[in-house]
Amino acid sequence: MRGLLLGWVSVLACALSVAAAQASSEVSLAGVPVADNERYLAEARRVVAAAERSAIAWSGPRDGPRAQSGKRIAVVAEDLRNGGILGVIDGLVEAAKIIGWSATIFDAAGAPDLRLKMLSNALASxxxxxxxxxxxxxxxxxxxxxxxxxxxxxVGWHVASRAGAVPGTPVAMNVSTDPLEVARVTALAAIVQSGGHAGVVIFTDSNFQVARDKSDEMAAVVRKCGACTLLEVRDIAISRCEELMPGETSALLERYGKRWTYALAINDIYFDYAVPVLTEAAMPNAAMTMLSAGDGSESAFLRIRAGTFQTATVAEPLNLHGWQLIDEMNRLLARQRVTDYVFPVHLVTAANLATDGGAQLRYDPANGYRDIYRRIWQGP
Structure with missing residues (x-):
């Protein structure tokens, strides 16, 4: 195994054949001349470059109801071991203190049998x-x-495949970036980085619709790349990553060898347990490139900064989303409509990691959102 892995190389030449994620319409590239393929590669680079921009200006609400005083909220977390969930709750608790509310956290620990129990406990509070x-x-x-x-x-965070109200449920607002755009940008970034020649394995968790939608979208983008290969979509529960990912990573390396050059995942946590396997095998960093369609964990930032396999994550503005959850809840308690605000997608790479909170190993947009929410809650 060690000898095989040390012989891996990254191939960086080939024409791209993928419709850019933000293009107005899709174009089939089958049989398109090389010159046109290069044009699409240039367009993909434009899309990725736009997602990499720092200091995205605030485009959310600037007015709304004053703070509803003395409210008590229950927060049911899917799993506090998940860095994205923990980051959102940190922002939510920060915002709750500013608006003058108390928040009680109930952790389901990723266990199916605990989810309804935690909801019952939350209701009892x-x-x-x-x-x-x-x-x-x-x-x-x-x-x-x-x-x-x-x-x-x-209100919820990442509880459905789309932002906004969740049809068929009592959830008035699902706070999220656009999951499909997150997936598209992630897959396009892999295609751009590979020069249109990526051998891809995608990691997902079919227990969640949003994860299925993201992995389906990434797979669709990879399939449109004529010189790329979608090797496999591997379904591994996030709650079992620590247990399963080491063995799964070894098995995939045995199966695909040097054909596997890119790993895409719906969450950074998969790479937390895959990287040690690659490191133990003395695999060179250039032999495997990892990109995540969420959420921008501390460990992901560290890997990107060190150049250890992971090159990008589409980081959620976790702290900002915590503040938005409090604002959306305040509007509902004041019997007003939610905002339906969706923050733009941002791709974190080594080139922009030092900005927008990256020094603290998180994506925290430098757009003044805290002051804006304070002014809304305090009123004129």
Whole structure:
């Protein structure tokens, strides 16, 4: 195995055949001349470069209801071991202190049998509002319905495949970037970095619709690249990454050898447990490139900064999303509409990692969102 891995090389030459993620329409590249393929590669580079821009200006709300005083909210977290979930809750707790609310956290620890129990415990705490962080709103509808029956508003983070209200559930607002755009940018970045010649394995978790949608979109983009190869979409539960990823990584290396050059995942956590296997095998960093379609964990920032296999993550503005959850809840408690605001996609790479909170190993946009929310809550 060691001898095989040391012989791996990254191939960086080939024409790209993929429609850019932000193009107005899709174009089939089958049979397109090389010159046109190069044009599409240039367009893909433009899309990726746009996603890499720093200091994205605030485009969210600037007015709204004053703070509803003294509210108590229950927060049910899918799994506090997940860096994305933890980052959102950190921002939520920070914002709750500013608006003058108390927040009680209930951790389901990624265990199916604990999700409904934590919702029941949250309901028993008699909250004014419920925040669901992670999880699948549709799968949890039975546990959410008692909140709706009592008139308790519900907002969530990454609880559905789209931002906004979640049809068929009591969730009034799912705070998220656009998951499909996150997936497109991630796959396009891999194609650009490989020069259109990536051998790809995608890691997903079919327990969550948003994860399935992201991995499906990444797979679709890779398939449109004529010189790329989608080797496999591997379904591994996020909650079992520590247990399963080392063995799965070794098995994939044995199966695909030097054909596997790019790993894409719906969350950085997969790479936390894959990288040690590559390191133990003395695999050179250039032989495997990793890109994540979320969430921008501390470990991902460290890998990108050190140049250890991972080159990019489409980092969520986790702290900002925590503040947005509090603002959306405040609007509901004031009997106003949610904003439906969706923050733009941002690709973190070694070139821009030092900006927008990167020195603190997180993506925290330098656009003044904290002051803007404070002014909204404090009123004129």
């Amino acid at each position: 008699r909250p004014d509002g419920l925040v669901l962080v992670g999880g699948d709103a549709h799968a949890l509808t039975a546990g959410l319905q008692p909140f709706a029956e009592r008139g308790i508003p519900i």
